[in-house]
Amino acid sequence: EPEVTQTPSHQVTQMGQEVILRCVPISNHLYFYWYRQILGQKVEFLVSFYNNEISEKSEIFDDQFSVERPDGSNFTLKIRSTKLEDSAMYFCASSEGWAGELFFGEGSRLTVL
Amino acid sequence: EDQVTQSPEALRLQEGESSSLNCSYTVSGLRGLFWYRQDPGKGPEFLFTLYSAGEEKEKERLKATLTKKESFLHITAPKPEDSATYLCAVQAQGAQKLVFGQGTRLTINP
Numbered sequence: 001e002p003e004v005t006q007t008p009s010h011q012v013t014q015m016g017q018e019v020i021l022r023c024v025p026i027s028n029h030l031y032f033y034w035y036r037q038i039l040g041q042k043v044e045f046l047v048s049f050y051n052n053e054i055s056e057k058s059e060i061f062d063d064q065f066s067v068e069r070p071d072g073s074n075f076t077l078k079i080r081s082t083k084l085e086d087s088a089m090y091f092c093a094s095s096e097g098w099a100g101e102l103f104f105g106e107g108s109r110l111t112v113l
Numbered sequence: 114e115d116q117v118t119q120s121p122e123a124l125r126l127q128e129g130e131s132s133s134l135n136c137s138y139t140v141s142g143l144r145g146l147f148w149y150r151q152d153p154g155k156g157p158e159f160l161f162t163l164y165s166a167g168e169e170k171e172k173e174r175l176k177a178t179l180t181k182k183e184s185f186l187h188i189t190a191p192k193p194e195d196s197a198t199y200l201c202a203v204q205a206q207g208a209q210k211l212v213f214g215q216g217t218r219l220t221i222n223p
Binding site (some may be wrong): 004031033035041042043044045048055056092093098101102103104105106 | 212
């Protein structure tokens, strides 16, 4: 069964460092997303991406964040200068259409020290 | 602002003991309501989409229903493998983002 894959599964970084989280969405999907879940809190929307541009973003997704689809298969989330409060599980998701039937990856746990 | 509230926060049942989870929502024009299952340390797994009041969907021991203000996830004769956190999310008309609730942590004891 097709699945969304994410790397790394866990990353530990120092405050102020840049982090790149990588995702390979399901191959025939056209819409890509990043969500995050701080420990014990709700899953929160960060950004959606379609046709090589951001289609929607939340207030959380400020200038410290960026997304990119560098080739035909990868979708990345970059955090330029990490803060303690960026510590969370980051989920990549993809969907075939503009609908909520999202397929999520296993997540990348980011720990900022 | 779109909001989703789930209750109870946690529910412990004996195997075979049926129950329901609640999801109350406020949204500026509902496009769809979604149920996901999340196992510890994993990503949410899609279960159902409901689009309009009165709609019902079923999958194995789970049945989801929708009204204009809330959705219920009914679990019939649950098994230990049904233990997970169940998440409800809404999508507003014209939006792509899903707004999630806090989830209900369900534990089924053998």
